[in-house]
Amino acid sequence: MKPGLTLAFAGSTHRHLVSHLHPGDGNEAAAILICSSSPGLRRRLVVRETIAVPYMACSLRAPDAVVWPGSYIEQAIDVAEPEGLTIILLHSHPGGWLDFSHVDDESDARVIPGIFEGVGGQHGSAVMTADGAVRARIYASDMSHEEVDLVTVADDEIRNWWVDGIVKGIPSGRPMAFTGAMTAELARLSAVVIGVSGTGSIVAEQLARLGFGRIVMVDPDRVEMKNLNRILNATFEDATSGRLKVEMFADAIASFRGPEVAVPIPTEIGNREAVETVAQCDVIFSCVDSQDGRQFADLIASAFLIPLFDVGVVIPTYNDGGKAAIGDVCGRIDYVHPGGSTLADRSVYTPEGLRAEYMRRVNPKAYEEELAAGYIKGVVEEAPSVITLNMRASSAVVAEFVARTFPFRQESNGLYARTIFSLAACDEDHFSEEDFERKDNRLLGRGAAEPLLGLPALRREGKDTQ
Structure with missing residues (x-):
């Protein structure tokens, strides 16, 4: 069964909560979560x-009880009320029991109605064990x-x-990588692929073959003859008819997975509809060639608060006595977890690069003039699609996802925030999260607040900025 109600944490937030709720003294502690929501039919709460x-x-504060003043709930209501956010009361179970006790039930019956008086919507409670596992429930006004x-970090x-994997207060263990149990869990999750071309189609x-229950594909482009050397499942007929890439690939997935798995979104990712659809997913794969x-x-x-995997390939060249020569053949995989360094922090895209792309789209002549004058630094040409x-x-990039979700590495995953490989040098380098400077991220956990993504161009008509 796919999750109808999900609670998502950024890793940094979850680590802070584990530290606070389990200080090592064996007594319960408390915290309050204030959550945004995702748009769409799937209810996805983000802390x-x-x-x-x-x-x-x-x-x-005792091993089986915690009593704390209502002033902190009042503080939470003050934060949540302007946007109608969701409040979840969280406390620890140091004994390791991942379930709600009769004491928890009685406490909710006293406290939750007061939250509804201050803020409408939905609110709830949750418990956390020392290993960071969380179980949560959401109340209606009655x-x-x-x-x-699903609670995800x-x-x-x-x-x-x-x-449904918690039995008598004990959660089931994680599935082993590359097994049928992994496939069974993936069948409950949704992924999005942004850009369904050279890397994205693969x-x-x-x-689809791993068994994801839902695969959203976002790409506005149509199949062309020049694509046939790199886009899987694309045919001569698709190219001559100019078929949409996402529709072509959705049909290909349906041929071996059935009709309910692939969701084609034939628009730019900057379209509001596309953003709202992507926000419903559990993992993002960025396979685009633009900043x-x-x-x-x-x-x-x-x-x-969705984990992001970004992939890029490039073949830089140089002038060798008047002839073009290959300098390298390389690829880059970045894993971004919310609360850590972003792609912007890692300079995968820059203000200068974004401006150059905008200029190239709206005023190609001016772009060429500035490039010639040295105002815009030349960007390494993306490689013609080479299937190998x-x-x-x-x-x-897909193996990176598996390693993060069903750990199998001999070293810590934290050492692999970025991987760069060189086929020319037969070399592979890895970079940890600590290798990147993390800037303040005001968008973290913002959810569906208007304007969407903090961008005025995506504001829903009639909605004010929040």
């Missing part, structure tokens, strides 16, 4: 802010409640806790 209740403020199907590892093929495409993927990942290089990079 925007947290309020850690100080230990000294609690009138009781105090009926439903369990959160995007950090160096992508951690998923399924409520990524989408792998995701503005990567920027949108980066912003969506931050706002909706694309296969290498696309396999690596």
Whole structure:
């Protein structure tokens, strides 16, 4: 069963909460989550802010109980009320029992109605064990409640806790990589591939064969003759008819997975409809060849706390006695977890690069003049699609996802925030999260607040900025 209700944490937020709720003294502690929402039919709550209740403020902290003042709930209501955000009361279970006790039930019955008086919408409670596992439930205004199907954390590892995998307060273990159990979990998850061309088509093929339950594909372009050397499943007939890439690939996936798996979105990723659809997914694969495409993927990942995998390939050349020569044949894989360094922090896209792409689109002549004058530094030409290089990079980015979600590496995943390989040098280099300077990310956990992604151009008509 696919998750109907999800609670998502940024890795940095989750680590902070584990540290606060489990200080090592064996007593319960408390915090408050303030959550944004995602647009669309799937209900996906993303943790925007947290309020850690100080230990000294609690009138009781015991191994099986915690009592804390209502002033912190009032503080949370003040934050949540202007945008109608969701408040979730979180406390620890140091004993390791991932379930709600009768004490928890009685506490919710007293406290949750007061939150509804201050803020409409939906609110809830949650418990966390010392290993970071979280179980949550959401109440309606009549105090009926439903369990959160999936709690997910995007950090160096992508951690998923399924409520139907918890038996007598003990969660099931994680599936082993490359097994049927992994396939069974992927069948419950959704992925998006942005850009379905040289690398993107190969990524989408792998995701479909691995068993993802839903694969969204975003690309406005049509199949051309020049694409046939790099886009999987593309045919001569697709090229002559100018068929949309995403529709062609959706039919290909349907031929071996059935009609309910692939979702084609034949628009630019900067389109509001595309952003809202991507925000419903569990993981993003960015396979574009433009800086503005990567920027949108980066912003969506931050706002909706979705893990992001970005892949790029390039063949730089140089002048060798008047002839062009290959300098290298290389690829790059970046894994971005919300709360860590972004693609912008890593200079995968830059203000100068974004401006150059904009100039090239709207005023090609001016772009060429500035480039000739040295105002815009030349960007390394993206390689003509070479299927062997694309296969290498696309396999690596999907393997990176598997390593993060179903860990199998002998070293820490934290050492592999970026991987760069050179086929010319037969070399591979890795960079850790600490190798990149992380800037303040005001978009983190913003969710569907208007304007969407903080961009005025994406504001829904009639909505004010929040």
